[in-house]
Amino acid sequence: xxxxxxxxxVGDFVREMVPRLAEYLPASIQSDTLNSIVxxxxxxxxxxxxxxxxxxxxxxxxxxxxxxxxxxxxxxxGPMRLGWHGTIQTIADVLKMLFKEVYAPSGADKxxxxxxxxxxxxxxxxxxxxxxxxxxxxxxDVSMGIPLIIAVNGFGVLGILLGGWSSNNKxxxxxxxxxxxxxxxxxxxxxxxxxxxxxxxxxxNLMSITLGQEGTISDWWIFKIPVLGIIAFILFFISSxxxxxxxxxxxxxxxxxxxxxxxxxxxGTPFAMFYLAEYIALVTNSALATTCFLxxxxxxxIGVAFVDNYLNMVPGVVxxxxxxxxxxWCYMMVRWTFVRPRVDQLMDFEWKxxxxxxxxxLIAGAAYxxxxx
Amino acid sequence: MxxxxxxxxxxxxxxxxxxxxxWSLMCGLSVSLKYFFDPRRIVTEQYPENRKTxxxxxxxxxxxxxxxxxxxxxxxTACGMCERACPNASIxxxxxxxxxxxxxxxxxxxHFASCTQCGxxxxxxxxxxxxxxxxxxxxxxxxxxxxxxxxxxxxxG
Ligand code: SF4
Ligand code: SF4
Numbered sequence: 439x440x441x442x443x444x445x446x447x448v449g450d451f452v453r454e455m456v457p458r459l460a461e462y463l464p465a466s467i468q469s470d471t472l473n474s475i476v477x478x479x480x481x482x483x484x485x486x487x488x489x490x491x492x493x494x495x496x497x498x499x500x501x502x503x504x505x506x507x508x509x510x511x512x513x514x515x516g517p518m519r520l521g522w523h524g525t526i527q528t529i530a531d532v533l534k535m536l537f538k539e540v541y542a543p544s545g546a547d548k549x550x551x552x553x554x555x556x557x558x559x560x561x562x563x564x565x566x567x568x569x570x571x572x573x574x575x576x577x578x579d580v581s582m583g584i585p586l587i588i589a590v591n592g593f594g595v596l597g598i599l600l601g602g603w604s605s606n607n608k609x610x611x612x613x614x615x616x617x618x619x620x621x622x623x624x625x626x627x628x629x630x631x632x633x634x635x636x637x638x639x640x641x642x643n644l645m646s647i648t649l650g651q652e653g654t655i656s657d658w659w660i661f662k663i664p665v666l667g668i669i670a671f672i673l674f675f676i677s678s679x680x681x682x683x684x685x686x687x688x689x690x691x692x693x694x695x696x697x698x699x700x701x702x703x704x705x706g707t708p709f710a711m712f713y714l715a716e717y718i719a720l721v722t723n724s725a726l727a728t729t730c731f732l733x734x735x736x737x738x739x740i741g742v743a744f745v746d747n748y749l750n751m752v753p754g755v756v757x758x759x760x761x762x763x764x765x766x767w768c769y770m771m772v773r774w775t776f777v778r779p780r781v782d783q784l785m786d787f788e789w790k791x792x793x794x795x796x797x798x799x800l801i802a803g804a805a806y807x808x809x810x811x
Numbered sequence: 812m813x814x815x816x817x818x819x820x821x822x823x824x825x826x827x828x829x830x831x832x833x834w835s836l837m838c839g840l841s842v843s844l845k846y847f848f849d850p851r852r853i854v855t856e857q858y859p860e861n862r863k864t865x866x867x868x869x870x871x872x873x874x875x876x877x878x879x880x881x882x883x884x885x886x887x888t889a890c891g892m893c894e895r896a897c898p899n900a901s902i903x904x905x906x907x908x909x910x911x912x913x914x915x916x917x918x919x920x921x922h923f924a925s926c927t928q929c930g931x932x933x934x935x936x937x938x939x940x941x942x943x944x945x946x947x948x949x950x951x952x953x954x955x956x957x958x959x960x961x962x963x964x965x966x967x968g
Contacts, residue, residue, distance in 0.1 A: 507847070509855075510850075511846050512846070514853065514854070515853055515855040518855075518857065771840065771843060771844065771847065775839050775840050775843040776839065776840075790825075791829070
């Protein structure tokens with residue numbers, strides 16, 4: 439009987455423990471098949487809890503971080519009152535959000551209206567399951583990692599379109615349509631950049647993409663291919679910002695013109711879920727950038743054995759999250775610095791600049807592999 | 812919508828923008844990085860905690876006050892320009908006559924409750940006799956304290 443297994447120390451531990459605990463059961467219901475199924479279910483439960491913990495736990499931290507970064511860019515201090523330097527402010531906000539009454543506007547398509555926030559949340563959760571957080575820390579080590587990520591990213595735009603359309607509000611509909619046009623356009627460059635990564639690493643599995651960057655810091659994909667790597671990284675940064683609907687590409691929300699865009703009519707928990715999805719997407723996109731360009735969980739070795747020994751002592755998860763938070767900080771600085779382009783400028787930028795540059799980059803990458811690889 | 816340009820001009824413009832655009836974005840980013848990493852630029856005051864050390868900005872307009880020297884003498888001539896400049900009649904300059912029969916300031920009545928701290932009276936005064944001070948903790952539970960007489964000495968000048 440086929441039972442999918444989870445290959446890491448935690449999985450082994452569970453597989454070892456379950457038969458031992460099963461010995462206390464009556465002998466008539468003991469069997470190896472049952473044990474392996476129970477072990478699998480326990481492991482699966484641990485995986486689900488881990489993904490939820492990373493995602494839901496990171497959202498309040500990121501909201502706090504965003505408020506602080508934004509405040510310091512604007513010469514302010516940000517939340518300071520609740521807890522040390524306002525650290526528990528976001529928890530208070532979350533509680534407030536959860537205890538609010540939930541209602542839909544009259545004329546709204548109730549089913550779609552409440553389904554949309556859930557659909558938006560699907561994509562970041564699945565992507566999070568694919569990301570290798572450490573040598574043994576990956577929930578689903580599938581061989582088609584990158585195509586799967588590209589595929590599930592479509593859920594984001596579906597959720598936003600549904601939310602906007604079912605709200606029965608002109609602003610929501612406008613925001614949703616804009617975001618549909620934007621996300622579908624930028625998905626192309628997003629995919630192309632991931633294709634570039636797949637091309638140079640020769641694999642679509644995120645684990646082997648990471649392990650392909652083993653060595654010193656110059657073996658990371660961003661530096662391994664001279665100039666092209668950095669250009670690809672910048673293009674990835676731009677298209678993933680657009681993909682996440684973050685400023686400066688937040689025309690779907692566009693507070694000043696659309697009063698919040700697709701989530702104008704949402705409040706309470708559904709609104710919190712849109713918010714959550716936005717921040718989890720930030721984590722997963724940063725994690726993707728880290729995996730594809732910044733060496734994932736590998737330490738930034740510099741080729742000097744003495745320093746590298748110390749760097750290797752730090753567990754991979756720590757490096758991974760350090761890099762992820764650096765990426766998130768970059769996204770935040772960009773958000774609070776740049777201005778939002780107009781809708782037509784946004785489309786011009788994608789179709790007249792990003793896409794041609796991407797195609798040139800792909801050709802150059804292929805040429806590099808042929809010549810030097 | 813678009814002007815007629817040749818293809819060559821179009822591409823020249825396109826590539827020029829490819830350089831100038833990122834450059835201007837980098838300039839913007841450098842400014843916000845500077846702000847982010849420099850804690851001295853923060854202007855937020857932690858008010859109730861730093862009450863002892865808090866200094867108001869010099870251009871802050873608080874309550875109106877009369878500029879007086881150590882003996883309590885002021886420069887007011889009771890000309891009434893401030894009274895006329897005030898958009899909401901918060902000032903009443905009550906003049907009187909001194910022994911020589913000259914018009915001098917009797918009482919300078921100031922209604923703080925209706926004053927909007929606009930500072931027009933200070934601008935209007937030809938003798939520089941009044942200014943806005945830096946008081947900002949001006950809340951009170953007794954409305955009678957909001958009617959005040961600004962000059963300490965009567966009948967001088
Ligand atoms: S500050 Fe403005 S409102 Fe107040 S007394 Fe002077 S002129 Fe009138
Ligand atoms: S304060 Fe100035 S403007 Fe007002 S009455 Fe006195 S001298 Fe005239």
